[in-house]
Amino acid sequence: xxxxxxxxxxxxxxxxxxxxxxxxxxxxxxxxxxxxxxxxxxxxxxxxxxxxxxxxxxxxxxxxxxxxxxxxxxxxxxxxxxxxxxxxxxxxxxxxxxxxxxxxxxxxxxxxxxxxxxxxxxxxxxxxxxxxxxxxxxxxxxxxxxxxxxxxxxxxxxxxxxxxxxxxxxxxxxxxxxxxxxxxxxxxxxxxxxxxxxxxxxxxxxxxxxxxxxxxxxxxxxxxxxxxxxxxxxxxxxxxxxxxxxxxxxxxxxxxxxxxxxxxxxxxxxxxxxxxxxxxxxxxxxxxxxxxxxxxxxxxxxxxxxxxxxxxxxxxxxxxxxxxxxxxxxx
Numbered sequence: 001x002x003x004x005x006x007x008x009x010x011x012x013x014x015x016x017x018x019x020x021x022x023x024x025x026x027x028x029x030x031x032x033x034x035x036x037x038x039x040x041x042x043x044x045x046x047x048x049x050x051x052x053x054x055x056x057x058x059x060x061x062x063x064x065x066x067x068x069x070x071x072x073x074x075x076x077x078x079x080x081x082x083x084x085x086x087x088x089x090x091x092x093x094x095x096x097x098x099x100x101x102x103x104x105x106x107x108x109x110x111x112x113x114x115x116x117x118x119x120x121x122x123x124x125x126x127x128x129x130x131x132x133x134x135x136x137x138x139x140x141x142x143x144x145x146x147x148x149x150x151x152x153x154x155x156x157x158x159x160x161x162x163x164x165x166x167x168x169x170x171x172x173x174x175x176x177x178x179x180x181x182x183x184x185x186x187x188x189x190x191x192x193x194x195x196x197x198x199x200x201x202x203x204x205x206x207x208x209x210x211x212x213x214x215x216x217x218x219x220x221x222x223x224x225x226x227x228x229x230x231x232x233x234x235x236x237x238x239x240x241x242x243x244x245x246x247x248x249x250x251x252x253x254x255x256x257x258x259x260x261x262x263x264x265x266x267x268x269x270x271x272x273x274x275x276x277x278x279x280x281x282x283x284x285x286x287x288x289x290x291x292x293x294x295x296x297x298x299x300x301x302x303x304x305x306x307x308x309x310x311x312x313x314x315x316x317x318x319x320x321x322x323x324x325x326x327x328x329x330x331x
Contacts, residue, residue: 009033011312012073012102014055015113015305016041017081018134022305023058025073030325036062043082052095068100076102077312079113084151106315111139113307118267118300122320126264128253130246133270135162138249140257148256161242163272167220173234175200185234186227194223225277243283251291260292269300306330
């Protein structure tokens with residue numbers, strides 16, 4: 001970039017999810033100097049170094065040097081999917097630090113970006129966030145540095161739902177409805193129709209043989225919500241269970257932090273929750289009203305890289321005006 005040490009922008013914000021990676025270079029006044037995007041970030045599948053190569057691709061797409069020619073920012077604030085355990089955060093921070101993109105590097109699980117983005121302007125780091133996108137996760141934090149979080153690595157850690165999990169459950173019920181083992185449901189017609197098949201039997205065979213790209217399964221989750229909205233009992237039961245899981249995670253996190261009896265934000269985000277499905281929203285609101293009546297729900301639709309940027313500005317003690325300008329950029 002040809003920038004002098006004194007002229008380094010303060011923050012390189014990175015948000016990396018399973019399906020895409022976003023970066024933003026942030027100036028001292030909170031202005032966004034450059035943005036870039038790359039593919040999904042999946043260190044459990046590719047390994048740490050190859051996953052961080054994807055971050056380098058995002059930097060390159062923003063016109064930033066990613067090859068170790070010197071720092072591009074004073075502080076790298078990276079909020080990353082699959083950084084679920086402290087050892088994973090350390091390994092990722094070490095690899096990002098080795099690339100030399102910043103003088104300092106902080107790595108957080110990507111759910112902390114959602115929480116930070118959803119906190120009211122000027123508020124301290126106090127609240128709980130639940131993300132329900134491809135998967136599901138929840139974190140909470142308080143100003144004294146305490147956190148609450150879950151491993152969130154799938155069924156082995158007790159998780160249920162998210163877009164991928166909902167699609168799998170919908171397929172299971174649809175298959176059993178068609179062959180007679182389960183209750184009738186419109187899902188048995190609607191799911192195969194969405195992917196161009198006449199029956200569940202045809203769709204199951206195509207999936208088994210690898211004729212349906214794995215990425216197309218995400219198309220089934222909106223179908224589930226459409227069928228539920230029309231009153232289908234089976235589909236509605238899955239939507240209700242997803243809502244109950246969101247409530248359970250939020251309530252447990254609030255309880256661990258001693259916040260159940262306090263007015264506190266519960267921030268919701270990720271593709272499933274940001275879509276604002278009425279049945280899902282209503283069930284979550286009712287569940288929180290019963291179990292955490294002082295919780296205040298906020299749904300965040302802004303890109304999570306906003307939260308990574310705000311965390312970076314926090315770390316450097318940036319003024320409130322800088323935070324406000326960054327929020328305004330991302331809407």
